[in-house]
Amino acid sequence: MALTADQEEEVAAARAASAQTRRPTVPALEALLFRALPVLDHGFVRVVDYMGDDAAVVQAARVSYGRGTRAANEDRGLIRYLMRHRHSTPFEMCEIKYHVKLPIFVARQWIRHRTANVNEISARYSILDREFYLPAPTALAAQSPANRQGRGEVLAGAEAARVLDLLREDATRNYDHYLDMLNEGEDGKPADPSRPGLARELARMNLTLNAYTQWYWKTDLYNLFHFLSLRADSHAQYEIRVYAEAMMDTVRAWVPHSAEAFSDYRLGAVTLSAQMVSVVRRLLAGEAVAQESSGLSKREWREMMDSLGRGDG
Amino acid sequence: MALTADQEEEVAAARAASAQTRRPTVPALEALLFRALPVLDHGFVRVVDYMGDDAAVVQAARVSYGRGTRAANEDRGLIRYLMRHRHSTPFEMCEIKYHVKLPIFVARQWIRHRTANVNEISARYSILDREFYLPAPTALAAQSPANRQGRGEVLAGAEAARVLDLLREDATRNYDHYLDMLNEGEDGKPADPSRPGLARELARMNLTLNAYTQWYWKTDLYNLFHFLSLRADSHAQYEIRVYAEAMMDTVRAWVPHSAEAFSDYRLGAVTLSAQMVSVVRRLLAGEAVAQESSGLSKREWREMMDSLGRGDG
Amino acid sequence: MALTADQEEEVAAARAASAQTRRPTVPALEALLFRALPVLDHGFVRVVDYMGDDAAVVQAARVSYGRGTRAANEDRGLIRYLMRHRHSTPFEMCEIKYHVKLPIFVARQWIRHRTANVNEISARYSILDREFYLPAPTALAAQSPANRQGRGEVLAGAEAARVLDLLREDATRNYDHYLDMLNEGEDGKPADPSRPGLARELARMNLTLNAYTQWYWKTDLYNLFHFLSLRADSHAQYEIRVYAEAMMDTVRAWVPHSAEAFSDYRLGAVTLSAQMVSVVRRLLAGEAVAQESSGLSKREWREMMDSLGRGDG
Amino acid sequence: MALTADQEEEVAAARAASAQTRRPTVPALEALLFRALPVLDHGFVRVVDYMGDDAAVVQAARVSYGRGTRAANEDRGLIRYLMRHRHSTPFEMCEIKYHVKLPIFVARQWIRHRTANVNEISARYSILDREFYLPAPTALAAQSPANRQGRGEVLAGAEAARVLDLLREDATRNYDHYLDMLNEGEDGKPADPSRPGLARELARMNLTLNAYTQWYWKTDLYNLFHFLSLRADSHAQYEIRVYAEAMMDTVRAWVPHSAEAFSDYRLGAVTLSAQMVSVVRRLLAGEAVAQESSGLSKREWREMMDSLGRGDG
Known part of the structure; x- marks a missing residue:
């Protein structure tokens, strides 16, 4: 909620x-x-x-x-x-x-x-x-093996449970210690009057991202x-x-x-680069164009073919 | 209007x-x-x-x-x-x-x-x-002799009339020539069909500021x-x-x-510089402070004294 | 120069x-x-x-x-x-x-x-x-009849001469009056000591764009x-x-x-809209696509065909 | 280092x-x-x-x-x-x-x-x-009792040690779990080949601020x-x-x-508000001015007096 x-x-x-x-x-x-x-x-x-x-x-x-x-x-x-x-x-x-x-x-x-x-x-x-964000099971993704910045498969079973436990426990513990260091009761007075509370601007650094x-x-x-x-x-x-x-x-x-x-x-x-425009013109003119002679890198060729619905390109 | x-x-x-x-x-x-x-x-x-x-x-x-x-x-x-x-x-x-x-x-x-x-x-x-801006008589100021960026006295009499005539005539003539070069009638058709109109993006350069x-x-x-x-x-x-x-x-x-x-x-x-604060402190302590010993330039001294109501300073 | x-x-x-x-x-x-x-x-x-x-x-x-x-x-x-x-x-x-x-x-x-x-x-x-900008003969364009913002043919002959004369004369006259109103000699003193000069911040309004x-x-x-x-x-x-x-x-x-x-x-x-991408996909698949069934306006259709080298489209 | x-x-x-x-x-x-x-x-x-x-x-x-x-x-x-x-x-x-x-x-x-x-x-x-920031002893400040945003006394002795321990342990443990969830060895391959690593963009959320x-x-x-x-x-x-x-x-x-x-x-x-300028003018004129009749709040009065070196004001 x-x-x-x-x-x-x-x-x-x-x-x-x-x-x-x-x-x-x-x-x-x-x-x-x-x-x-x-x-x-x-x-x-x-x-x-x-x-x-x-x-x-x-x-x-x-x-x-x-x-x-x-x-x-x-x-x-x-x-x-x-x-x-x-x-x-x-x-x-x-x-x-x-x-x-x-x-x-x-x-x-x-x-x-x-x-x-x-x-x-x-x-x-x-x-x-x-309150801390804990991913839903469907969002608990593994690192993509292909893309340093991407997500791969969703974690499942014991592995998913282990990760969620770590995230929950670490966030909760750190938050509890945050409150403990602050030492503030609900009324703004020290929870434990025998000791000072750490400055809020410092205690917050114990929170998780x-x-x-x-x-x-x-x-x-x-x-x-x-x-x-x-x-x-x-x-x-x-x-x-x-x-x-x-x-x-x-x-x-x-x-x-x-x-x-x-x-x-x-x-x-979809934005086509100057080279891509040239390839599309040739394709539309009925010419067969291969990646090797296109002036595009393999990656660009694949991206373009995907967006033009020729994933088999 | x-x-x-x-x-x-x-x-x-x-x-x-x-x-x-x-x-x-x-x-x-x-x-x-x-x-x-x-x-x-x-x-x-x-x-x-x-x-x-x-x-x-x-x-x-x-x-x-x-x-x-x-x-x-x-x-x-x-x-x-x-x-x-x-x-x-x-x-x-x-x-x-x-x-x-x-x-x-x-x-x-x-x-x-x-x-x-x-x-x-x-x-x-x-x-x-x-429509062109023509200053009201009270706004028709001479160049300040003291301040390169400022206004001095208001122009009067024949001098004011002469300046206003120049401003009005030049703005009006230039605007008329602007319309003439555009050669557009109210209906968007050429006013004079025997000649082309200058592009709007060019004709505008004849307007006054x-x-x-x-x-x-x-x-x-x-x-x-x-x-x-x-x-x-x-x-x-x-x-x-x-x-x-x-x-x-x-x-x-x-x-x-x-x-x-x-x-x-x-x-x-009013913002006082570090040096001005120091002068005000000394003044408030009852000390007599002269511009020469203040660390302020003559101009700053005058500006400060004006804002503190000691124009005689 | x-x-x-x-x-x-x-x-x-x-x-x-x-x-x-x-x-x-x-x-x-x-x-x-x-x-x-x-x-x-x-x-x-x-x-x-x-x-x-x-x-x-x-x-x-x-x-x-x-x-x-x-x-x-x-x-x-x-x-x-x-x-x-x-x-x-x-x-x-x-x-x-x-x-x-x-x-x-x-x-x-x-x-x-x-x-x-x-x-x-x-x-x-x-x-x-x-100094004022006066277009070179090749830049002295008429208003485009098709495009409210565009240029059409280049003006020629007497018409070109007439426009250039107007631009030159108006800019020159207004500049001369600007100097006259300023009334400043090269040494910063009044050119005509018998009258005050108009404030610079006002005189400039007589200049052309x-x-x-x-x-x-x-x-x-x-x-x-x-x-x-x-x-x-x-x-x-x-x-x-x-x-x-x-x-x-x-x-x-x-x-x-x-x-x-x-x-x-x-x-x-070249950036293709979602509708344009769909048309290109159909064209690449060998389908004949007409503007009427493309989901594109006539203008968009023409713009796309131009950029894809099918100006006859 | x-x-x-x-x-x-x-x-x-x-x-x-x-x-x-x-x-x-x-x-x-x-x-x-x-x-x-x-x-x-x-x-x-x-x-x-x-x-x-x-x-x-x-x-x-x-x-x-x-x-x-x-x-x-x-x-x-x-x-x-x-x-x-x-x-x-x-x-x-x-x-x-x-x-x-x-x-x-x-x-x-x-x-x-x-x-x-x-x-x-x-x-x-x-x-x-x-690497995590751990305050030096001189920076380990308590919350100010007077100012919700400020720092008070420096923590000392057992209290300081306790806070530093919590900060160090929580940051270290969370970082170790971050690495563990990532499951990446130095060569970029899984440290433990039997399980997938959590996506980097997710694992980072376990880090502390x-x-x-x-x-x-x-x-x-x-x-x-x-x-x-x-x-x-x-x-x-x-x-x-x-x-x-x-x-x-x-x-x-x-x-x-x-x-x-x-x-x-x-x-x-130092920037003086309109009311402060008025007070300083009166003070400079030799008038005795009290906070009550100054038009300033107590807080503003104190701030002004501090900056003008009359902390006793």
Whole structure:
């Protein structure tokens, strides 16, 4: 369970409030607002604010005085044109803010995206929750023998149990020692008055990288798409990809035309190098082309043939 | 007049629309939304969207699940603390979007602030309006004899008239030649069918730097404060300062606690160098300190004495 | 001529100086250092400093203690891999600084690239040079009838002469009035002592957008590639493309492996949307596919067929 | 010891290489180049490349064709002027690149500075070193009773020993289990061939936050000063402050005038709010002012009095 009863109550209170606004408003996203979408065993993503909609992209592209919309059909066409030709600035006119709970090792990947605003809970001030990420059986993967960065088969049986035991025991023990070093009772007074507690900013170093942290993370739609293109990709680590996928759902509710264009022209797109274009031209002209004479490395040849549906190439 | 009748109508239509939202909403800013606040002779600033409020700053600083507010008084205190200690990230959680009409030479200063999102009307696609900035008599300043970057006395009489005539005639003639080179009628067809029109992307180069352009400009509250601290300052050029002042009014309506803290700890603040601190310490201890023995240059001495109300120093 | 005799002398002096360094050094770029590469009629680009080389990209990707290089061949392969898979951060480890002289309307496009450092000559302090961009006959293009943003045929004969006359006369007259309003002699004293000069920050507004400005512009290799991918592209306006092309020459001298990978995987690459990939798969399987049943718009169909060498498609 | 014998050899080889360059070169920084300056128990900072010098700041401010320098004295004065008036862009013209080894919890603070380029060693690809930060006795601080974010007295005797034992044992055990789950021998083959190894990207989550990581970190001088103003400050956590202090030494060797101006106008400066200025004016006029009538909170009053040397205030 990601939220405590108190937190659920705060969320319910936030959802119950409502006001009139002249701003662009998206009912499908309002329906999701503040709700925690569960991710991994203790994490979540929730949209806590947003600004703009598909029409705001159009309005910015046209620098218009009103909503910028003409026929809905024209708007969709313009958005697809902008996405296809990599016009970035109109998509920067929409903004979204998430509250995310996530393991620290995932947060360390995520934070590498620099064009976002972040407020993370500080373990210099606060005591972190007693929650650690433990992979589900289906996510407990062995190292890929072929790819230094990849996952192979899923561990099973005794081996899986052994690894999960190690992860759970080490995280739990380290957390217990963290509390012990802090020596703080629930009332903020020393649990054991006979000794001082270690400074919070030091005690936290005993935590493991699967401990959960949380932050407010705010970005514009263009940079969100960039984040999603890297993190919703099949090469991304599973533990961050599931966050990206939950966020992709919120984007579809928020800006459906932009999300569709993003799927067609970015997520589902294939980029061919100059050499690959030359090979495809020859293939389309009916020529038989072999890897050896293609100018492509074996690896590139395989990647290209896979994406063009000629896995036998 | 900054807006045409058509544009006024578009604005009125945008203002008439209204929707329910669960998002933080600020009635005082809603009242201003979409309205063009006039600046200079043909320019304006208008807020076209916003996200967050004073409570969002507090919420981010506390990484809380709900609104983050406790007593209003505590919120104000926390915001002042954050501003005083230059905590930047909570203020980044609020976002605002303006539509601005401004002379090109002002736009060139403005755009140097890189942490914002911008969509400017493109003179490669569009024909710019026939509007140029001509200074009001009170703004027609001579070069300062003392300061290479500053303004001196206001020009008067025949001299003022002569300068205004030159500015008006040159801008008007150049704009007329711009239209002539474009050779486009109102219907998009050649005004003179016997000759081709020059490409828009080339013809625009005949315009003067006081021609008006317009853009959507979106930024977060932290970076907006940075912009305002530089551009609402008395050292800023008058023609950009008036935009900053109009924006300052919108910020006061939007986030009153943050705006107050900004005025107290940034706009109205004075920074003393290490040497200046040492002088003030000696002065407070009752010592007589002269510039010569202060470790300060004459210029720094004068600047410090002015800000400490000892202009006679 | 882009540089005055004094400036040429300063450049020669800078080129004559030399020092020992332990830093990565690129002789081919050292040979170009400080030299003004002419662009347009009065502009130039010159490299004034740089940091890193191809090996620095490799070193960062490997986070190694030494130069990071193994066999030169392995380095090239790694750089190509990084470029193909859009790894951005290793390319950010190289930095280059240019001094550029360029027309103001080109500067206004250029400055939209925000991830760079810029110091532009200030017309609040300084008096700009008496130089304006006037297109060469081959660049004097008519508006494209098909594309609102594009160029069509080149103007010729009397029409060309008329346009050039207008551009020259307006720019010259406005510059003369600029000087007249400033009322500054060469010695900094009033040219006409009987009247005050208009403030520089105001007088500049009479200049035309083809007046030349200049700046120092510094960026990292990743962001430079992004700039070049947009501005060395055939859709870019000619007047900025020629700057990008001159810079591309300096990049080839500086980081030959990275420049080659950039040409292969970015400049010469083609991105196919999800729908386009599906069409190519069907074509490669020997199926006849028509635009109508392709899921592509006519425009997209034409763009794809052009890039795949089937312009008759 | 921060570097292995192999690494020391790589560093020595890099230091032995030398080349001629026309670029600005700083002998005092060349002397430090590539050398690891030790920080904490296993960490270091080393400068691996740089670009520009004090003269480059001056050159950019003047947008000059040559080195930009006049008399050395004038350069110093201009640099101080730029720093005092918070001109940021000329300082952005210098760039420096560090290689840093640091505990993960320090890296997590550091990375919040977004205007830098970073390449961190990836625990998805590589196996981290068996090194953890264990505080020296003088750094083993208790939680401050007064300040939720601060440190109090240093732990001593049995209490200190107990905490250090916990930190050492937990970090060591978790690292051993990390290796055990990886099941990789030195030759990259399974240590125990009878079972698969856990994927590296998963096994790393068992590490503690005091494990060491390393990265290349590159930034410009303006943003470096911003980093140092926050992290070399007495409110910064000790474990990041020692890195900032080592870097401050490298900055003094690199750009002595800029570093001096930074110390005087930023590090050693005091900012007075509007209310504080008013109090200081009254005090200087000989008036007795009490906190109650000052408009300042008790906390602000105390902070101001401390910085003005009237701690008894």
